[in-house]
Amino acid sequence: MKQCFFLRICTYVMLFSFFTSYAQENKFQHLKSLGGIEEYNYKPNDLQVLLYQDQAAPVVTVQITYHVGSKHEVPGNTGSTHLLEHLMFKGTPKYNPETTTVTNVLQNIGANLNATTWNDRTNYYETIPSDYLELALEVEADRMRNALLLPEDKEAEMTVVRNEFEQGENNPNSILSKEIWATAFMAHPYHHSTIGWKSDIENAPNEKLREFYDTYYWPNNATLSIIGDFEKEEVFELVDKYFSKISKAPKDFPQPYTEEPEQTGPRQITVKKPGQTGVVMTAFKVPGRMHKDHATLGVLNMILSNGASSILNKKFTDNGKALYAYSQLSNFKDHNLMSIGLGLAPDFEHHEAKEELLALVDTIKAKGVAKEDINRVVSATVASNKMSRDGSFAIAGALNEAIAVGDWTDYINRIEKLKQVTADDVQRVAKKYLNIDQSTTGFFIPKNKTGNNEQQEAQAEAFQESSNNELYYRNLNTVRKEQTAATNLNFTPLKKDNPFKYKRQQVSGIDLVTVNTAVDDFITVTGSFNAGESVAKKSNLASITAAMLSKGTSTKDKYEFSEALEKMGTNLSFYSGDFKTGFYFKTLNDNANSVIQLLTEALFNPAFEEEELELIKKQYVGNLKNRLDDPSTLAQIELAQTIYPEDHPNYAKSIEEQIEEIESITLKDVKAFHKSQYLNAPIQTVIVGDVNETEIVNALKKNFPASTKKATSLTYPSKSTKSKKEVSKTIQVPEKPSASLVIAQYTGLTKNDPDYLAMKVGTYALGGGFAGRLMQEVRDKEGLTYGIYANQAGNTFTDGYWLVNASFNPDLIEKGEASSFREINNWIEEGITREELQNKKTNIIGSFKVSLSTTGGMANTILQYLQEGKDPSYIATYPKEIEKLSLKEVNSAIKKYIKPGQFITIKSGSIKE
Structure with missing residues (x-):
């Protein structure tokens, strides 16, 4: 009888669950x-x-x-x-x-x-x-x-x-x-x-x-x-x-009904403000994203600006007339602009640049573009689109823009539209829309083109590559890993196993780590070796050498090299920092062997042509001059010079000194640096994604020269010997509406020091993001700044420092400084609370988990561990080390390393005396 009753209850539960589920799905x-x-x-x-x-x-x-x-x-x-x-x-x-x-x-x-x-x-x-x-x-x-x-x-x-x-x-x-x-x-x-x-x-x-x-x-x-x-x-x-608790809107949603009147002639504006580099931009009116011609305009946009073989690069950048050149096609619902811009070299006048730019447009309208160029950019887009589905956040961002114009399916269908574009289509839309009478040209003419002035190279690059979409809304990069305060969750999370499995092996002297994840058909590859600025005899020599790698090899000129990568939708990038030179790419599995071959050609058999070196030097100097009036950069240079002696890797030379040394770099210097630092260098490499290990290992063995050296982590044994006395400095930069504040102290910590993680958690509580004390008090309550953060820096291989950095209106910087010090001093004196500690632990561990959800995030994390001398298994160890930190350890570390009376305070901008 009991069994029948039990079965009856189970049946009722199952039926209730079924009908409830059906009702919801209905x-x-x-x-x-x-x-x-x-x-x-x-x-x-x-x-x-x-x-x-x-x-x-x-x-x-x-x-x-x-x-x-x-x-x-x-x-x-x-x-x-x-x-x-x-x-x-x-x-x-x-x-x-x-x-x-x-x-x-x-x-x-x-x-x-x-x-x-x-x-x-x-x-x-x-x-x-x-x-x-x-x-x-x-x-x-x-x-x-x-x-x-x-x-x-x-x-x-x-x-x-x-x-x-x-x-x-x-x-x-x-x-x-x-x-x-x-x-x-x-x-x-x-x-x-x-x-x-x-x-x-x-x-x-x-x-x-x-x-x-x-x-x-x-x-x-x-x-x-x-x-x-x-x-x-x-x-x-x-x-x-x-x-279900929310009803529909009680009224219809008002929509703008104003129509733009016909433009009856070209327009031109001039902006004169502090800066170092002139800019010319011409924008043409084009239709909304869902118009049948928008995809064709997108192909033209890519032909103009994508890669070394792009029209703008060949016409303006390769001959040194422009420090950078770009074309942008906006993606709005109603109307758009196709904008072509040039960052001018010193001897390229605005009006001359405008005339040459318009002449180029006329040539495209008259002669069209090559079918090969269309095939190149479309093939690249098809491949990169597949690889862009790497993590839910990336998909959400692209889908969001299709939703915005009223048809989410354009996120999927866009590729098919691009595939249908012909050379005749491109010439037709060029003639129809690149009309001088529907254009607006802007000149940016720098004022006060002398003295301490900067606009970061990164800003120019972001402007070129991201289209206008990221200029006037909240910065997506500065608030990624935010933190939290007390919370009482009413939800019990499910515990899902996600064991981390990897393979580490030596292949041709490469310290290789491979990780198979659930993505399909592509991999992310990143690697590095010890060849940074710290071992270079001249400023930016390591960086310039890395930049030369993509300018051709012994078997391919720079256009052939670039086109080979573009056809595969692969962007192979090289970089160099203070200690490491590295590479990064994402590619479809079918292309892995070909990309690895191109990578090794660039690393070990670069062309190193004199003409390319002079062009890169000119671009570097131009970009450095753009940094002569940026308050943030000037403050950071001043900070590094205050903390470290001149022979320390973390010391920063002035922009003027860097320019002088760059101009003195010769091809002999580049070749000597390459020979001494690249050849026979042990390389650490990480490959994550849909990894075919056999094919990858064979490709590496076939292409990479075997190294007899073993990869080692870098350490810099010396410590800064500068005085720990309190320092306060002000750098005046004329006519800047936003000023920079830096508050710092030397700690001497490296990432492998026993106290590093305790200081990380303590610093996170003070200023790790939106929920840090600084943001909640100085930004949210007092409204003094858009962003204020606390970090540890300069500590991967060397003795580092701790800092707080923020931006303020110049009239509010004194008040902002006082509020910042109030929170810093309370943090030192009182430490963080037990509640804060637990919140920061769960935040750091949770955000770490999120950061590993893409192939690039995991690859870069593992490479960082290899560089620091850690095993890849540290991915599993790191959360445990965070979790076991005690309140005493964190608060003791804060008091041990941050001392009242030893702060370095630097203000930079148009600050009233």
Whole structure:
């Protein structure tokens, strides 16, 4: 009888579970599937749901895209979408500073989270260990309709956003792009930049932000994307659990109806601001992303600017007229610009550059482009598209832009559109759209072209490669590994095993580590050897030697070398730092042997031609001159010179000294450095992905010359002998709207020191990100800065230092300095709490897990361990070492290494005396 009763109960439970599951799934109407992505309509409120399962790693990205961007703003409230995005992190009745904030609760599990605002959309995302999927969905549902949007939060965040605006004003390329868009579009709301005009940022009424939120933040104006490691049934259950409480919007969503009037002639603007390099940019009006010609314009854009064989590179960069050249095609819904830009060498005048650029455009219109060039760029795009599906975050970012223009399937279909493009198509769109009467040209003319001035080379490179998409919303790179404060999770995570398996072996003298992951058909390869600036006799010699490697080999000129890689969709990069020279590439398995052959040709048989060396030197000097008026760079150089003696690897020479030494470098110097440091050098290499070990090992044996030396880790035994007295310095840089503050101390720690991890956790609590004390107090409560962080630096192979760095409006830097020191001194005196310690541990371990979810993330992590003399198994050991740290160890380390009265404080910018 008992058995029958038990069976009856089990039957009831199974039936209840079945009908509950059926009821939930019945609320989700399947609309279509394409490329592994499934689209559903959540019928209770018309929330669009996109699902893409990728169980290569135990990580999932949750992203919600709202179909509202800066184009929905009107004069007077420009920047509202972006300011509202910031306030969405300020809290709800459940998540707020009095309980626990959104950033705290997510970062406590190691989430990589952020939000971005752009012309057509706003998105919020978190990449998390998949155990915590429920938490992410609960957070996003909560803030969809429950954001507090308090006036006091708006006032504090306004100055944060204004500081973000001011940072952009330090960058000539950003300034010029903003001015060109404002001139090209006179009526359409693409006229104003996403960050808004400064006066609107400062004066936007809180009521307007609330009105904007109540108008657009509804489920039927949103797309929820869930990408990565999840079970579909669980997703249906959780979406229904949290989003069913939210109704559709009570009204229709207002849309901009202003049409851009016809442009009847070319336009030109000039910007004169401090800088060192002139810039010319010409932009042509082209149609929206979903127009049939946009893909063809994309092919033309790539032919113009992708690789050594690109038209712009051959026309302007290779002959030394331009320090850099780029073409960009924006990807907006309504209208776009195709922009062609040149960073001018000193002897290339603006008007001459403009005329040559327009003459080049006329040539393309008259003669078209070669079929071979189309095949080259399309083949590269097809291969790189497949390899770009490396981790849920990368997929989410690309999918987000297709969602923004109204058709997520363009994320999949775009490749097929590119494959259909012909040479006739390219010439037709060039004639139709590259029309001088539909163009806007901008000149950036540097003022005060002398003295201490810089704009980082990295900024120019980011501008060239990322299109405009990353100029006016929150920086995706500076807030990746944020941390957290106290939280009380109401979810019990599932514990999923993900054992780390690798193979380490010696192949032709290479210390080789291979890791097989669940990705299909591609691998990521990274490697390095001891050949950095610390062993070079002249400044930047190691870096210039590495740059020469891609400029041709003994069997291929630089165009043949570049084209061979491009056809395989492979970007083989070489780099050199203070201690190491390295290489990195991602390639399809079918091409692995060919890429390895090209890699060895470049490493061991480079062409080393005099003409290429002179061109690279000119570019290096030009880029260094661009660094002569950047407050942050000048502060960092001053810091390194204050901490270290001249013979120390961490010492930094002045920009003027570096330029002088670069100009003295000869081809003989390059060849001598290559011979002494590259040949017979033991190499450490890591390969991660869909690894065919037999083929890889055979390719390495066949192509790499055997080394008789064994790879060793580097250590620098000497310690800085400089005085530990307190130092305060101010560097004046004229007409810079954003100033830099650095507060530092020498610690002498290396990454292998016993106290390193304790200081890492303690420093993380102070300033590791959004949930660090510095961000929560100096940014969030006081609104003094866009970003303030604490780190340990210079400690991979040498005695390092600890620092806090931040940007401030020059009028607020004194107040920012005082607030920073208040938090630093409290941190030293009181240490961190037990609650903070546990939160930082879970945050560091969780974010570490997320960082290993891509082939590149895992490959770079393992290579870093090899360089430090650790075994790859340290991937499993590292979380355990973090977990076992005690509160006493962390707080003792803080007091041991950071001493009141020994701070180095450097302020750099347009600072009032």
